[in-house]
Amino acid sequence: MNKWRSFYFGFAVLLISLVAMAQEQGVIKPKLLLSEIINGMPKGEKQEVRVLTASFKPGDKTMFHTHRFPVTVYVLEGAFTLEMEGREPVTVKAGQPIIMPPHVKMTGYNRSSTDPLRLVIFNVSDPGTPYLDPVH
Numbered sequence: 001m002n003k004w005r006s007f008y009f010g011f012a013v014l015l016i017s018l019v020a021m022a023q024e025q026g027v028i029k030p031k032l033l034l035s036e037i038i039n040g041m042p043k044g045e046k047q048e049v050r051v052l053t054a055s056f057k058p059g060d061k062t063m064f065h066t067h068r069f070p071v072t073v074y075v076l077e078g079a080f081t082l083e084m085e086g087r088e089p090v091t092v093k094a095g096q097p098i099i100m101p102p103h104v105k106m107t108g109y110n111r112s113s114t115d116p117l118r119l120v121i122f123n124v125s126d127p128g129t130p131y132l133d134p135v136h
C-alpha cells in the first residue's frame with residue numbers, strides 16, 4: 001500500500017517537473033496589455049501598416065490634429081497626456097498603451113518639466129493616407 005502511494009507520488013512529482021521544465025526552457029508568453037473593440041479601421045482590399053516613434057523633450061507637444069483611422073500608441077518612457085476635444089485629458093505612463101479614435105481633434109503633450117517622453121505609434125490606414133491631418 002505504502003509502496004503504491006510513494007510510486008504515485010513520485011510519478012506526480014515527475015509529471016509536474018516535466019511540465020515546469022517545458023514552461024521554463026526559454027518559452028515566453030506574450031502579455032496582453034490592451035484589447036478593445038473599436039470602430040473605424042480601414043475596410044479596403046489593402047491596408048498600409050506604419051510603425052513610428054516620437055520623442056518629446058520636457059514640455060513638448062504635438063500639433064492640433066485628427067487621424068482618419070484609429071492609432072495605437074505605446075509609451076516607452078515618460079508620461080503621455082492626450083487631450084481630445086470634448087473629453088477629459090488622459091495620461092498614459094511608460095509600459096501602457098492607448099488607442100486614439102479617428103476624427104477626434106487632439107493634442108498630445110509631455111507635461112513633465114524634467115523627463116523626456118518616448119512613444120511607439122502603430123497605424124493601419126488606407127494606403128497613402130497621411131498619418132495625421134493638422135487642424136487649422
Ligand SMILES: [Cu+2]
Pocket residue numbers: 065066067071100106108132
Ligand atoms: Cu493623435
